[in-house]
Amino acid sequence: MAKTVPVPERPAAIEDVWVPSVCDGCRSFCGIKAHRVNGVVVKLEGDAGNPANLGRMCAKGQAALMSAYDPSRPAVPLKRTNPQKGIGVDPKWVEISWDKALDTVAQRLRKIREEDSRKLLIHSFDRSVAKFVRTWANAFGTPNHHWGGYYCGNALHPSTYLTVATHQQEIDLDYCNYCVLIGNQMGFMAGVNPNSLSIKMAEARMRGMKVVVVDPVGTNASMKASEWVPIRPGTDAAFALALVNQLINELNLYDAPFLRARTNAAFLVGPDGYYGRDKASGKPLVWDPQAGAARPYDAGVAQPALEGEFVVDGVPCHTAFQLLKEHVRAYTPERAAQITTVPAETIRRIAQEYGTAACIGANITIEGMELPYRPAAAVFFRGAVAHKHGTHHGLAIQLLNMVVGNMFVVGGYRALNIVGPGWTGAGAREDYSGVSYFAAVKIPWGPGASADGYIMPIPPLGERQPYPPEEVHAPDDLGLLALYPVATNISPQVQLSILDPHKFTIPYETEMLIHCRANHMTTKATPELSAEALRRIPFQVSLGPELDETAEFADIFLPDRHALERLDPFPQSTNSNMAAATGFWYWTLRQPVKEALGQTRHWIEVLFELAERAGFLGDLNQVLNVALHLSPEHRLDLKQRYSLEQVGDRLAQTQFGPGHSLAWFKKEGYLKFKRRAIEAYPGPYIQGRHPVYFEHLKRLGEKVKAVADELEIPWDVSDYQPLPEWKPCPDYEASSPDYDLLAVNYKSPFHSLSVTAQNPWLNELSQHHAYVYKVMVNRDTAHRKGLKDGDLVEVESAGGKTRARVKVTECIHPEVVGLAGGFGNWARGRPVAQGQGPHFNSLIPLDTKRMDYVSTAVDACIRVKLTKVTP
Amino acid sequence: MPDQASTVTRRRTPHRRTAAGPRTRVVYIGPLRATVGKGEETTALPTGATVTDLLAHLIETYGAPFRDRVMDREGQLLPNIHLFLDGEELGEQGLDTPLPQRGEMSLLMMLHPMEGG
Numbered sequence: 002m003a004k005t006v007p008v009p010e011r012p013a014a015i016e017d018v019w020v021p022s023v024c025d026g027c028r029s030f031c032g033i034k035a036h037r038v039n040g041v042v043v044k045l046e047g048d049a050g051n052p053a054n055l056g057r058m059c060a061k062g063q064a065a066l067m068s069a070y071d072p073s074r075p076a077v078p079l080k081r082t083n084p085q086k087g088i089g090v091d092p093k094w095v096e097i098s099w100d101k102a103l104d105t106v107a108q109r110l111r112k113i114r115e116e117d118s119r120k121l122l123i124h125s126f127d128r129s130v131a132k133f134v135r136t137w138a139n140a141f142g143t144p145n146h147h148w149g150g151y152y153c154g155n156a157l158h159p160s161t162y163l164t165v166a167t168h169q170q171e172i173d174l175d176y177c178n179y180c181v182l183i184g185n186q187m188g189f190m191a192g193v194n195p196n197s198l199s200i201k202m203a204e205a206r207m208r209g210m211k212v213v214v215v216d217p218v219g220t221n222a223s224m225k226a227s228e229w230v231p232i233r234p235g236t237d238a239a240f241a242l243a244l245v246n247q248l249i250n251e252l253n254l255y256d257a258p259f260l261r262a263r264t265n266a267a268f269l270v271g272p273d274g275y276y277g278r279d280k281a282s283g284k285p286l287v288w289d290p291q292a293g294a295a296r297p298y299d300a301g302v303a304q305p306a307l308e309g310e311f312v313v314d315g316v317p318c319h320t321a322f323q324l325l326k327e328h329v330r331a332y333t334p335e336r337a338a339q340i341t342t343v344p345a346e347t348i349r350r351i352a353q354e355y356g357t358a359a360c361i362g363a364n365i366t367i368e369g370m371e372l373p374y375r376p377a378a379a380v381f382f383r384g385a386v387a388h389k390h391g392t393h394h395g396l397a398i399q400l401l402n403m404v405v406g407n408m409f410v411v412g413g414y415r416a417l418n419i420v421g422p423g424w425t426g427a428g429a430r431e432d433y434s435g436v437s438y439f440a441a442v443k444i445p446w447g448p449g450a451s452a453d454g455y456i457m458p459i460p461p462l463g464e465r466q467p468y469p470p471e472e473v474h475a476p477d478d479l480g481l482l483a484l485y486p487v488a489t490n491i492s493p494q495v496q497l498s499i500l501d502p503h504k505f506t507i508p509y510e511t512e513m514l515i516h517c518r519a520n521h522m523t524t525k526a527t528p529e530l531s532a533e534a535l536r537r538i539p540f541q542v543s544l545g546p547e548l549d550e551t552a553e554f555a556d557i558f559l560p561d562r563h564a565l566e567r568l569d570p571f572p573q574s575t576n577s578n579m580a581a582a583t584g585f586w587y588w589t590l591r592q593p594v595k596e597a598l599g600q601t602r603h604w605i606e607v608l609f610e611l612a613e614r615a616g617f618l619g620d621l622n623q624v625l626n627v628a629l630h631l632s633p634e635h636r637l638d639l640k641q642r643y644s645l646e647q648v649g650d651r652l653a654q655t656q657f658g659p660g661h662s663l664a665w666f667k668k669e670g671y672l673k674f675k676r677r678a679i680e681a682y683p684g685p686y687i688q689g690r691h692p693v694y695f696e697h698l699k700r701l702g703e704k705v706k707a708v709a710d711e712l713e714i715p716w717d718v719s720d721y722q723p724l725p726e727w728k729p730c731p732d733y734e735a736s737s738p739d740y741d742l743l744a745v746n747y748k749s750p751f752h753s754l755s756v757t758a759q760n761p762w763l764n765e766l767s768q769h770h771a772y773v774y775k776v777m778v779n780r781d782t783a784h785r786k787g788l789k790d791g792d793l794v795e796v797e798s799a800g801g802k803t804r805a806r807v808k809v810t811e812c813i814h815p816e817v818v819g820l821a822g823g824f825g826n827w828a829r830g831r832p833v834a835q836g837q838g839p840h841f842n843s844l845i846p847l848d849t850k851r852m853d854y855v856s857t858a859v860d861a862c863i864r865v866k867l868t869k870v871t872p
Numbered sequence: 873m874p875d876q877a878s879t880v881t882r883r884r885t886p887h888r889r890t891a892a893g894p895r896t897r898v899v900y901i902g903p904l905r906a907t908v909g910k911g912e913e914t915t916a917l918p919t920g921a922t923v924t925d926l927l928a929h930l931i932e933t934y935g936a937p938f939r940d941r942v943m944d945r946e947g948q949l950l951p952n953i954h955l956f957l958d959g960e961e962l963g964e965q966g967l968d969t970p971l972p973q974r975g976e977m978s979l980l981m982m983l984h985p986m987e988g989g
Contacts, residue, residue, distance in 0.1 A: 119906045126989065139983045142905035152989030168987055474940040477906065482984060489988040576987065620901045623980060627954050627961075639959075 014038050021048055021670025023591035025564030026061030027753040028128045029053065029194050029578045032671055033062060035565065035594035042066060042565060042595045047196065051671050052585035053573070054196035060751035064762040068546075069565045069595060071759065073832055075548055076599025078102040079558040086536050086554050088528060089827060094548075094558065099600060102557050103607070106542050107614035110141070113512055114615065118142030120512040122479060122495070122538070124149065126754070127518040129564075129572035129591065133605045133645070134517075136628045140612065140621040144478035145511070148495045150524025151842075152754060154387030156856035158489040160395025162468060163698070164691050165408065165416035166448045166458040168489070168576035169193055172378045173681075174201035174210070175582070176365075176412035179358030179377035181351070183215045183237050183398055184384020186222035190750035192382060193417065194580040201582050211358070213351060215240060215343075216384055218747045218777065218819040219812025230351070231814040234745050234862035235730035236341040237385040238397040240348070242727060243337030245400050246329040247352030249322075254356025256375070256406025257307055263684070264403055264693045265454060266322035267305035268298060269313060274723055276453070276696050277318045285453055285696075286313060288320065298454055321694030325400070328724045340727060342814070355379075359405035360412075367411060368678035370429075373685065375405055376412025383861075384747065389730050389851055391858030392487075396695065396725040403693050409684030418575040419459060419683060421446040422586045422674055426686020429679050448689050455697065456689025459576070469697060473704040475712060481505055484709055484716065486701050488857050493847060496525060499534040506712045514541045517561060517604050520755040522550035523826060526845035526859050527800055544604040547759060548830025561604040566597040570649025570663065571656075581681050587673040588657070590649075590666035605645050613642045631655050698855075699723045717854045731851050732864040740864035742782070744796060746822040746841040749773045755823050758834035767824075767838065774838035775808035777819035778867070783809040786867060795868045796820070796839065800846030804870065805839035818865065893918040894971035896926060902981035907941055908934050917971060923955065924967045926977060941981060952982040 017038050024031040024045075032051025036044040045066055049056035079094040080102065086092075113120045122145040123138050125131070138146035158168050171193055172180055185192060188202030206212060206225075214226040215237065223229040232240060248254045260266035268285045269277040276285035279297040286295040287305035295313045296302050308323045334345035358377040365374035379401045386395045407413025420426070424447045449457035451467050458468045469487045476483035479498040480491025498505045514535070525531050528550075535541060535554040543555035546563050569591035573579050579587065612621040622637040625648065635651035637643055650663035661672060679686065702721020709716030720728075735741055749767070757763050767773040776796055778788055788794065792807040796818065803825055813819050825840025844863050845851075851860040899912045908930075917925055931939045942953045948964070949955070955962040956978040962969060971977070 114905075114911075117906055117909075118903075131987075135983060135985055139902050139981075142900075142902055142911075144903045144906075144983060146983060149989045155989070158988040472940070472945055475937070477937075492989075623901055623956070623978065624982070627980060627982060 012039075016040060020592065020594045022565070022594050023129075023569065023572050023589050024058070024062040024065065025129065025572075025591075026059065026065055026757070027195070029196075030129065030572045030589065030591075031058060031062060031196055032589050033058065037594060040596060042069065048670060050673075051589060052197065052583035052587045052673055053194060053578070053589065055200060055583075057196035057200065059190055059196060060763060060766065061753055061757055064757070064760045065565060067762050068760050069563045071547070073759075073830055074546055074563070074598055075558065075560045075830065076601060077560065078600065081556045086532075088522070088532050090553070091829065092553055092555070097557070099602070102559060103610060103614055106557060107611055109513055109540055110611060110615035114141060114617065117509050119145060119477065120509050121145065121515070122148060122499075122511050122513070123515040125517040125519050126150065126152070127604075128574065128577065129569040130605050131574070132628060133608070136624045137608045137612065137621060139628070140617055140624040144482075145480070145495070147480060147491060148521065149490055149492045149519060150521070150754075151387065151492065151526070151859055151861070152383070152524065153490075154383035154385075154391060154861070155488070155490045155492070155858035156386035156388070156391025156395050156853055157382060159392055159487045159856045160386065160399060161416055162458055162489065163396065163487060163695065164399040164403070165419065166456040166468075166689065167416035167419050169417040169578075170380050171198065171415055171417060171580045171582055172380055173412050173415060173581070174198065174205045176374070177205060177210055177376050177378055178412065179211050179213075179355055180205070181213045181215065181355065181379035181401070182222055182226070183241070183379060183381040184386070185380060185382030186220050186748060186750070187380055187382070189220070189222035189225060191222070191748050193578050194583055195750070197583045198580060211354070216747075217743075217745055217814040217817045218384075219810065220747050221750050224812065230343055230347065233340070233342045233814065233816060234743050235388045235733060235860070236727065237381070238390070238394040238725060239332060239337045239340040239727035240343055241379070241394075241397040241401050242329050242332040242725070243334055243348050244352045244355065245397070245404055246332045247334070247349060248356045248404055249326055250330055252353060252356050254359065254361060255404040256359075256361045259373070259406030259408075260322060260404070260693065261305055261307055263406070263408065263687075264691045265298075265696075266320065266325070266693050267307050268321045268694065268696075269295060269311060269318040270321055270324055270694065270696065270723075271316050271318050274696070274699055277313045277316065283452075286318075325693055325724060328726070332727070342816075355401075356405065359407060361405060365411050367682070370678050372678070372682050373406065373410040374412055375407035375410050377405060378402055378407050378412070378414040380414065384745070386856075387858055387861035389853055389858070389860040390720055390728045391853045392720060392855040393722075393725040393728065397727070400693060400725065403691050408691055409687065410682055413684075415581055415682075417577070418579060418581070419448055419687065420680055421459075421575070422676075422680060424680060424683065426679065426683055427688060429686045448687055450689035453697065454690045455692055456687065469701055473701065473708050475506075475708055477508065479507060479511065484705055484714070485855070485857055486705065487698070487855060491857050492525070493852055493857050493859050496530065496534050496847060497849070499537055500530065505714055511538050512540065514538045515544070516541070516551060517544040518546075518756075520549045520551050522554070523755045523840065523842060526842055526847040528840075528843055529801070530847050544607065546601075548828060549755070550826060550828040552830065553828055559604065559607055560599070560601040562597050562601045564591065565595050566593050566601065567603050568592050568646050568649065570645070570652050581676060585673045585675055587671050589671035590663065592667055603645060609642060609645070618642055629655070695723045695725075720853065720855045730860050730862055732860070732862060735864055739866045740798070742865050742867065743817050743862050744798065744820060744841070744844055744865040745817055745862050746820050749821045749823070752821070752823045755826070758824050758826055758837060759831045761833050764833050764837060772808050772810070773821050774805065774824060776805040776839060776867075777810050777813040778807050779813045779815040779817070780809055780811050781815055783807065788867065788869060793870050793872050795870050796844065796865050797868065798844040798846070798863045798865045800863065801843040803839040803841070803843045818867065894921055894973050894975065896971050897976045898926070898930070899976060899978040901978055902983065904938070904941060904979055904981045907938050921971050922967065923957065923962060923969050923971065923977070926971060927967075942979070952984070954980040954982065956980065
């Protein structure tokens with residue numbers, strides 16, 4: 002007879018709540034709801050009303066539950082006892098009190114600040130609190146506050162800032178009919194607002210939008226695309242310029258009115274490559290066919306000449322567009338085919354399809370506004386631009402958008418949030434001013450125009466207007482930012498400067514590093530050089546939710562809270578997410594949904610306390626008042642230390658008025674407003690022009706060279722050219738027959754940065770996935786080399802080596818091997834991630850010959866050889 | 873930067889140094905600390921001196937590295953430079969403000985907001 006075992010009665014839930022907050026699985030910050038029962042979070046779901054993700058949630062977000070309760074999370078401050086530092090070296094941590102740890106750090110800070118504040122380097126890629134990190138560095142007085150990884154490829158953002166004055170980009174998937182993704186997976190669970198854009202992408206594909214993915218790797222996007230175009234790595238500019246050549250020289254599929262009015266295509270350029278300028282005003286000239294004379298570009302010439310040669314004051318000048326046409330003639334489909342391996346007939350066909358789909362000249366009416374309708378666009382990301390000549394690749398692809406006139410119009414290309422809520426462009430309908438929410442959202446913004454007519458950036462780069470700067474001065478920061486005047490990430494240079502400050506005339510040596518959530522050891526090229534750079538810094542403080550590879554070099558470790566334990570006022574950033582595709586403007590509060598682990602503290606609160614202990618709290622509050630644009634009634638008292646929650650409350654009330662305090666956000670989760678048509682499609686009302694000819698780059702290059710020469714720093718300015726071109730990467734040609742393959746990396750949709758590899762659910766998913774922890778080898782290549790599925794191989798470059806199992810596939814270019822990014826960890830504090838998958842960055846040498854001197858991009862396609870090894 | 877007449881130098885008030893002029897505690901916030909090599913100092917200027925005079929004095933003292941960080945080539949204050957006189961922020965119009973006999977001027981330089989990876 003079966004024995005009956007009494008089942009213990011489940012205690013009634015004392016607490017059973019759903020709390021709104023914000024995911025931290027990537028940089029898109031989706032709205033979530035956490036299901037908490039008796040203090041334990043048991044489930045995370047997408048917040049259905051939050052436009053960031055429309056209720057959806059990806060694997061990374063769902064799995065955050067596991068990282069929050071990860072038993073390997075450090076819960077107390079730690080002090081290093083092993084003076085030796087190196088890859089794999091045990092720091093021999095011992096526990097230390099918060100008070101002792103902060104006292105030690107504050108004493109160092111005080112000393113450095115008195116001697117030379119530049120000796121402190123601080124960096125984080127904790128995007129939720131970027132504004133607070135920057136203000137803290139600002140108040141301390143160090144210009145050295147950026148040492149990020151090469152996540153986006155570095156050349157992405159300069160290419161977009163130069164052409165569309167913003168940081169990120171998207172396509173209007175509501176109306177687009179022909180979408181070209183070059184080296185990226187937008188809309189396929191990667192990039193900005195992946196959940197929302199993937200829904201939009203799926204809907205667009207269902208209604209018939211054609212998706213062409215140009216990528217050496219058969220990525221998630223490639224496999225779902227209408228057409229995958231495998232391309233040889235580092236040749237994207239040749240592909241794009243060949244399409245432009247077809248559009249403007251062969252097919253006559255270009256938007257002449259747009260080019261005249263909204264770009265600098267009609268500007269006259271002299272034989273020296275510089276604009277012909279009006280003698281009185283100094284402004285660039287255009288040719289007025291009616292008057293038969295040159296006029297300043299803003300003199301109201303109705304229809305300036307777009308093509309041709311004209312003599313101005315005895316000097317022969319061509320229009321910028323004429324020069325562009327002549328320039329791209331070199332990129333015939335046949336030549337491009339040789340460079341890219343994309344067949345010439347494919348290039349011709351795609352150009353025809355793209356140009357035709359753009360519906361040049363068509364208009365459409367939305368919300369009563371007649372707007373240009375250009376339902377074709379191209380976007381790019383790291384895959385296209387993480388190269389020696391990365392900026393040229395980016396600018397070449399942007400030409401593809403500009404020549405069809407699809408900038409910020411229906412169905413076309415749009416950069417993220419070029420205008421803010423309530424923006425009313427010149428010439429727009431009057432009833433678009435004074436919209437109801439304008440009073441609530443007090444942060445209007447829009448692009449400006451430079452004296453030469455270029456579109457000017459919105460914040461954050463707007464702080465440094467004009468962009469790019471007109472003058473170049475001698476730098477004194479580790480990143481030599483002044484010598485990279487269009488760069489937005491100077492990370493590789495920071496590393497080079499730490500290693501050899503005298504070579505770059507840095508008048509000090511870095512004495513202290515504060516780092517949080519930016520794993521330098523794995524996200525930069527050549528771990529051995531990263532280790533050497535860290536060893537050169539006498540004192541390192543790491544903060545974070547885990548003991549990662551970089552923390553293993555720290556002298557003091559301070560445990561940060563997990564995102565589910567943190568309060569972060571408005572982590573979204575209008576320059577990195579909040580895509581127009583969401584249809585809304587929205588601001589969300591991240592709030593704790595579970596009790597904090599042990600003695601963990603929010604690291605920004607720790608920075609605030611350090612400012613007080615080190616004697617610069619007043620400066621910090623002063624900088625916060627300015628940086629956050631706090632209104633007079635909410636400004637911080639310079640003598641009082643505030644919590645992040647108190648600062649966030651003042652920020653909320655400054656931005657959204659007294660009815661929207663932080664308490665309101667805690668209850669409601671987010672504030673959202675529907676975007677109006679003019680905010681989604683501001684193109685016709687933007688005053689600044691998109692450059693198709695980069696005269697200012699040429700001028701900047703000469704200024705950079707002059708300063709570098711004066712400082713006697715060897716500097717290559719040959720890429721500061723007015724028209725983009727394709728130049729081979731250093732590894733385009735094989736230098737040795739053994740190194741016959743090009744290695745590239747790609748993004749897995751269920752991993753982000755270097756963080757998620759430690760998550761047990763995502764690790765399990767990756768272990769069972771056909772590709773993610775493997776090295777992708779083309780079927781024919783594998784056959785030639787005698788490799789089969791599951792073979793363990795060593796992938797070796799001139800920079801280093803890594804190991805992985807082979808996945809034989811047709812989903813990779815025959816000349817290429819593909820490795821997903823973010824793996825190959827070795828830190829003791831990351832036991833789940835340890836030894837899982839290959840470490841791609843180990844293959845990349847940090848070498849100025851492989852660096853883009855415009856953007857600082859480090860070339861990420863590299864010659865490798867595969868050697869079968871025994872486990 | 874060429875020695876062109878700048879807004880700051882053009883607007884400088886002509887007067888003679890006297891013992892009775894304003895003494896101003898100048899506080900440097902942000903990277904300007906490193907540019908001038910100190911966090912604060914006290915300046916003595918002639919009677920009637922304005923904020924512009926103080927800036928001109930600092931440019932004279934610290935030369936091109938300081939000037940290039942606070943002004944553009946037209947002599948206009950760069951948009952990332954904020955001036956506070958006794959805690960109150962001065963705009964461009966505030967440059968003609970006479971310095972008080974005993975006052976504090978904070979010069980705050982906002983960092984270039986690096987973004988991206």
